[in-house]
Amino acid sequence: AQSVAQPEDQVNVAEGNPLTVKCTYSVSGNPYLFWYVQYPNRGLQFLLKYITGDNLVKGSYGFEAEFNKSQTSFHLKKPSALVSDSALYFCAVRDIEGGKLIFGQGTELSVKP
């Protein structure tokens, strides 16, 4: 069975500092990995995805993610956090059969001024 795990329920960062939100995956075959962000009372917004190719994927709002096959990780990063980045972040893997997304538990990012 495929799965993703987000080991941290909450990440706290000071504005201007780099941020990392962790995600590890367990899949059979090649992983297709996604990051989404959810602002309060809003839907999920797509940030970026890894399909194949470069291990460093750049996405929306200055976010990037690093795919590491040996560590089965796909951590989300941003060099300089903004207060407006405070939200819930979800890592997901696309299911081999049927195309549904399998989500991690979510990580609440809090960026303080």
Added chain:
Amino acid sequence: GEEVAQTPKHLVRGEGQKAKLYCAPIKGHSYVFWYQQVLKNEFKFLISFQNENVFDETGMPKERFSAKCLPNSPCSLEIQATKLEDSAVYFCASSLGQGRQETQYFGPGTRLLVL
């Protein structure tokens, strides 16, 4: 349209009542997915469609939940005889294709509260 649209935004039902939720996918997208978000974080897949055909229904509690995507109409998710545990936010997503590289774009969700 350019975004996935979901109606209504909020829905309150007494236990045992019916609830019907609607989703209009992005124009040109052939695949529609329904997810249920409970307890703020946990996402559960319910069902997906390829145009008007059910593609994957492995997540559907079939005894009370049903869904349709008919031509020229919004897709719908219906819950007969709602229960307290159906209280959740229901998200619809659409994608151009079914390939694993395809991005799913989500609507704003419908918040269902069952009293």
